[in-house]
Each structure stands twice: as C-alpha cells, then as structure tokens.
Amino acid sequence: xxxxxxxxxxxxxxxxxxxxxxxxxxxxxxxxxxxxxxxxxxxxxxxxxxxxxxxxxxxxxxxxxxxxxxxxxxxxxxxxxxxxxxxxxxxxxxxxxxxxxxxxxxxxxxxxxxxxxxxxxxxxxxxxxxxxxxxxxxxxxx
Numbered sequence: 001x002x003x004x005x006x007x008x009x010x011x012x013x014x015x016x017x018x019x020x021x022x023x024x025x026x027x028x029x030x031x032x033x034x035x036x037x038x039x040x041x042x043x044x045x046x047x048x049x050x051x052x053x054x055x056x057x058x059x060x061x062x063x064x065x066x067x068x069x070x071x072x073x074x075x076x077x078x079x080x081x082x083x084x085x086x087x088x089x090x091x092x093x094x095x096x097x098x099x100x101x102x103x104x105x106x107x108x109x110x111x112x113x114x115x116x117x118x119x120x121x122x123x124x125x126x127x128x129x130x131x132x133x134x135x136x137x138x139x140x141x142x
Contacts, residue, residue, distance in 0.1 A: 024126035025098045027133035028110035031055035031124070032096045035083055036114070040094060046082065057127060057134045084114075085122050085140035092116045107136055 021029065034055070038045035045051065047068050049061055056064075064082070080087050093114040099121065101110045107125040114120045121141040126133050 021098060022101060022108075024108040024133040025101050025110050027055065028112060028124040028126055028135065029096060029098050031135060032083075032112050032114075033094075036089065036093050036096060039084075039089055055135055057129050057136050060134075060136055080140075083122075083135070083138050084120075085138055086120060090115055090120075093120070108133075109139075111141060 034051075035045050038048070038051075046064065049065060052061055052064070067077070084093075095115055097113045097118060099111045099113045099118065101108060103109065107127045109123045110126055112122050112124060114122075119142070123139045123141055124135050125137045125139070127136045128134075
C-alpha cells in the first residue's frame with residue numbers, strides 16, 4: 001500500500017501537467033471542435049461571421065467578408081478551406097487534438113491534429129485581440 005501511494009505521488013503531477021492547456025491552445029481547440037461540428041451539420045461556418053468573431057481576428061474576418069462578397073468569378077478563390085487547409089474532411093475529424101505549441105514574434109502557433117491517426121495537422125497562428133486569443137491565420141503542416 002505504501003508503495004502504491006508513493007508511486008501515485010510521482011505519477012499524479014505528470015498526468016496533471018499533460019492535461020493542462022495554455023489559453024491559446026484551449027482557444028484553438030475550442031474553435032476547431034466548433035468548426036468541424038458545423039461542417040458535420042452541413043452548416044457554412046466559413047461565412048458565419050457572427051460566430052467566427054468569437055474565435056477569429058477582426059482583420060481575418062474582414063478578409064473573409066471581402067473574399068466571399070460579390071461575384072466569385074471575379075476573384076481567385078482558394079482551393080481549400082481556410083481553416084482546415086483541406087478540400088474536404090474525414091468522418092473522424094471530430095477527434096481534434098492539440099499536439100503542441102510554440103511561439104515567435106508574430107504569434108503563438110498551436111498545432112492541431114485531426115482524426116484517429118492524427119495524420120492531418122495544421123498550425124493555428126494565435127494572437128490576442130481584446131484580451132482574447134483568436135486565430136489570425138492557419139498553415140498546413142501535413
């Protein structure tokens with residue numbers, strides 16, 4: 001019994017530390033879970049600017065509004081979704097995981113993996129806007 005208690009003392013902090021997320025990681029995870037959930041409902045989250053405002057910077061929303069306003073024949077439309085960096089999504093992408101994060105002078109990069117195999121990975125560039133962590137841009141990692 002004594003050995004069990006001692007081992008729990010060493011294991012518990014490790015488990016707790018791995019479960020903790022930084023605020024930008026939590027914000028990126030919440031956004032991506034919401035976004036994939038909307039896609040699964042056949043909604044159009046990319047043009048739901050009111051909901052996006054909670055997760056995405058105002059400059060990025062302004063760019064999206066400009067891109068999706070008017071005639072799409074007059075604009076060079078992207079080949080993939082801005083936030084998933086894919087043309088479609090897999091059925092298991094509702095399994096969204098933060099795999100790591102780092103920061104540089106521009107933003108905090110939160111690496112998000114989708115699916116069982118975590119084989120589709122993006123990096124959300126997170127910045128603070130009005131004291132909230134929001135997505136400025138997204139990069140495809142793999």
